[in-house]
Ligand code: C2E
Ligand code: CA
């Protein structure tokens with residue numbers, strides 16, 4: 001089957017061989033038909049000539065006899081000439097017939113059959129006698145004898161025989177013509193057969209293989225089209241994912257940048273203003289840290305849904321990374337700022353609605369900064385920057401706040417930029433120095449420790465307190481340099497005190513999240529303590545709860561474990577203000593907690609007192625020492641002691657002291673079991 005198919009189905013490129021073959025066969029058929037035609041034509045004209053000559057012979061034989069009789073009666077020169085020419089013509093015609101005209105057996109038999117009955121013999125005898133007569137006549141002799149001889153020839157038989165010869169020649173011609181007709185019929189039949197065979201063996205398979213090739217081409221075309229469509233879809237997906245956030249499906253920063261540029265370049269609808277709303281979630285990191293990343297994802301998707309629901313079709317909602325979103329939209333120029341703020345507030349209300357995740361009710365807040373493009377703000381980056389500044393201001397104002405950018409905010413930013421440069425310089429010039437705030441032990445009334453707190457000795461502005469630089473130092477990461485400068489210098493002082501007085505108070509230093517995430521922070525601190533000949537147990541590190549829930553807290557956890565492993569104390573600072581995770585509290589090797597002064601200051605209130613009592617109970621249960629911060633009055637002191645706190649710290653005991661003040665202070669108090677004033 002396949003062999004047959006191979007034979008039948010030539011490759012379309014080789015069809016020319018088939019066409020050549022078909023043409024050759026047609027040419028051969030034409031050539032043979034032409035050959036046959038011309039042979040037939042030649043034959044029929046020859047036949048006509050034979051019949052013609054045959055008829056002439058018959059006529060000449062009669063003429064010769066007639067002339068012979070006339071000459072026998074009386075000779076005329078004219079008749080003699082006629083006889084001579086008729087006789088010559090007859091002899092010539094006979095010779096021609098004998099040589100060329102006998103083409104059938106019948107004709108040959110008619111001429112040569114029997115020795116003297118054949119027409120040949122008769123004709124030759126006739127010629128001989130007629131010539132003898134003619135010769136006598138020319139000589140002028142009496143032709144009677146010769147005439148008698150001639151008459152003796154059976155002229156009737158000759159005439160009949162010549163007649164018969166013509167009949168035979170005609171019959172032969174008819175037979176040949178019949179054969180020719182049959183031959184032509186056969187040729188026609190063969191031509192038809194040839195066409196059929198060519199059709200079947202050449203053109204049909206050719207058509208078949210062309211169809212087949214076309215089919216295959218069509219299939220290949222369809223497959224290619226499908227591939228093209230698939231490629232198109234894939235390109236679309238790639239293009240989509242290049243411009244969209246995979247989690248929420250919102251556009252990403254790249255798409256925002258493109259859209260912002262094009263919208264700022266185009267004027268947009270008349271009487272409208274382009275607005276950027278920068279949204280940052282409050283407490284999102286806490287949810288991620290306490291409930292896990294998948295709960296965080298649910299919150300982000302929920303916020304994405306809320307934001308997509310409040311905008312119009314041609315507005316653009318972007319996830320700008322982490323828990324930040326940016327909306328690009330237009331507001332009518334009249335009351336644009338007021339309307340944008342109202343919308344932002346309603347967005348915050350929606351975001352604040354609790355969502356249930358794994359049977360737990362979870363709520364986040366949001367801060368929003370708003371900025372509008374105007375004649376001065378034509379650069380997309382500046383517009384985004386303005387919204388970012390407004391957001392920063394909103395966050396500074398507390399949770400769930402909205403701020404719209406105004407020029408004064410930029411001054412704040414510029415001041416911060418200046419301040420940052422100054423902090424960098426201050427780090428280089430070692431302008432940060434520690435002050436020390438003592439800790440008092442309730443049980444003994446002794447000074448049990450000192451907390452090192454940073455002060456900036458500004459070259460022109462005097463001493464600057466942490467509140468004015470810690471925030472910026474934290475947001476820029478410069479805080480870890482400050483931490484280290486304060487820690488080094490505080491350790492130096494501690495070593496000095498220990499050497500001078502033979503008394504070793506416990507030193508606590510504050511460590512920011514940035515410091516705790518430094519891979520070598522713990523080993524550097526351990527080495528610095530050892531270098532000064534101090535025991536590790538003399539030093540404690542204070543960490544805030546938020547440190548442990550900000551991103552990358554794993555590294556901070558490792559640092560804490562490392563420090564605790566070397567015998568350093570680890571205190572949770574500002575306890576009660578952050579978002580405490582009890583599981584983390586139990587899992588980490590804390591040695592104590594410092595109750596924030598906002599809680600301590602409310603100790604007079606029964607509810608607050610209950611909270612304090614609960615915290616102290618919790619700390620006892622976990623074998624943690626309790627330090628009460630911000631103790632500023634004797635009443636507070638008494639109540640805290642009654643609650644069972646271990647240590648007190650606050651202005652009521654001592655404000656933070658400079659190095660000189662500390663030495664003075666220690667001179668007065670060190671080693672002595674002084675009861676403190678409060
Ligand atoms: P903090 O660690 O909670 O330190 C206690 C702060 O409360 C100190 O403010 C101290 O002066 C103040 N304070 C103590 N007792 C009282 C009181 O009875 N009443 C009032 N009103 N305030 C009291 P300071 O020194 O301004 O430090 C503020 C914060 O700056 C510190 O809070 C700490 O979070 C941060 N900080 C200070 N020094 C450093 C440092 O070297 N590194 C890091 N990372 N943070 C530091
Ligand atoms: Ca502290």
Ligand code: CA
Nearest residue numbers: 573574594629
């Ligand atoms: Ca504190």
